[in-house]
Amino acid sequence: MTGSQGNTRAVARRTVVAAVGGAGLAGALSACGNADDSGPPASQQQQPTGGTADGGAAGTVLARTTDIPEGGGKVIGAVVVTQPRAGEFKAFSSKCTHRGCAVKGIADGTINCPCHNSRFDVADGSVKAGPATSPLPPAAITVEGESIKLA
CATH class of the missing domain: 2.102.10.10 (Rieske [2Fe-2S] iron-sulphur domain)
Structure with a gap:
């Protein structure tokens, strides 16, 4: 594994963690509303x-x-x-x-x-x-x- 591959893997891991965190936040916010809230x-x-x-x-x-x-x-x-x-x-x-x-x-x-x-x-x-x-x-x-x- 080269240094650049290691960095790519780390960036990808951060991206996934950020996306999952964002999805959790979006889910929490949508739980506050209903169909009228769109x-x-x-x-x-x-x-x-x-x-x-x-x-x-x-x-x-x-x-x-x-x-x-x-x-x-x-x-x-x-x-x-x-x-x-x-x-x-x-x-x-x-x-x-x-x-x-x-x-x-x-x-x-x-x-x-x-x-x-x-x-x-x-x-x-x-x-x-x-x-x-x-x-x-x-x-x-x-x-x-x-x-x-x-x-």
């Missing part, structure tokens, strides 16, 4: 500006006021409607600002993303726990009688 970050995705993902438009009834629990809320298509205090209704995009996953549940005063456990305040959409760093964008709604509608 898209671009939420900052590069379009956010709803009116209507819903399923084709709703301004004036579309989202829910009745009695459907939205005080201190909680309900995810309805592309929006999440909350009632932080009795008679006060808010709405936000239902897409997490971290990676664009759909938020799923509302509990203990927070809107919760199941992908990476980001939590947002039901009153203003602000981040209560990351990895998200941006609040949920507000969605425009109106309350007419017992109907909550897209504005």
Whole structure:
């Protein structure tokens, strides 16, 4: 074996070790997400500006006021409607600002993303726990009688 072969073998061994280490890191990172995590970050995705993902438009009834629990809320298509205090209704995009996953549940005063456990305040959409760093964008709604509608 010549000196150059010895160096080639050492480089190859380092390359393999680095590749295996990188693959392990990639596997660990992918275990954090799910199928929804494969898209671009939420900052590069379009956010709803009116209507819903399923084709709703301004004036579309989202829910009745009695459907939205005080201190909680309900995810309805592309929006999440909350009632932080009795008679006060808010709405936000239902897409997490971290990676664009759909938020799923509302509990203990927070809107919760199941992908990476980001939590947002039901009153203003602000981040209560990351990895998200941006609040949920507000969605425009109106309350007419017992109907909550897209504005």
